[in-house]
Amino acid sequence: MRVRGKPRQVRSASRQAESRHLRLLILALATLVAISLLSRLPAWSLLELRSFDYLSTVDDPRPPPGGPVIVAIDEPSLADINAQWPWPRSLHAQLVRQLRTAGARVIGLDIIMAEPSNPDNDDAITRAVGPDVVLAGDETLIETPQSSQLIRATPLPQLTEAGAVTGIASVDLSGDGAFRRIPGYEDGFAAMLMKASGAAPKALPAGRLIQSFGAARSYPTVS
Incomplete structure (x- = not known):
């Protein structure tokens, strides 16, 4: 006795997996393009620099003793x-x-x-x-x-x-x-x-x- 229909189910699941991978790839590419475009904007550059300002002083560092006055x-x-x-x-x-x-x-x-x-x-x-x-x-x-x-x-x-x-x-x-x-x-x-x-x-x-x-x-x- 032959069991019919399984190959179709396998092919359908394979197509769904390929389609999901393709959508994820398109989403990843779109995200990278969006980030690349945003990084060219002056506001993004300023945000990046301000983030550096904050992170560089978050530990409240102090100048070493014996330095400039x-x-x-x-x-x-x-x-x-x-x-x-x-x-x-x-x-x-x-x-x-x-x-x-x-x-x-x-x-x-x-x-x-x-x-x-x-x-x-x-x-x-x-x-x-x-x-x-x-x-x-x-x-x-x-x-x-x-x-x-x-x-x-x-x-x-x-x-x-x-x-x-x-x-x-x-x-x-x-x-x-x-x-x-x-x-x-x-x-x-x-x-x-x-x-x-x-x-x-x-x-x-x-x-x-x-x-x-x-x-x-x-x-x-x-x-």
């Missing part, structure tokens, strides 16, 4: 000095001498002194700087339809001749105005500070994301 030119400073910005360079010279006396291993002035000012003030800061002082420089790329021009602003020659070191302090900000990526300068401000302190800076790839230690004043800060 930030001397901030902030509102209390402006109120106490009672002078409009920019301040005379003789005042920065006084600060350098006091920081050195207080035991600062290396001093970084994130202020660009590329143009001459009052000669007496320029002479004062020249006498104060030395190999333990890093002065900020700036690099700007100017692009026109005809050409691209890279312009560097560096400290006055008399300051570097006195021993001061130049560190490029230019940074590239993300679309939301946050600083997240390591600048691509071998003579960057942070790297030159490390060298001036006697430490060897790590060779990190340009554009690598920076883990933040937290909000403003996470580092020890004084006015």
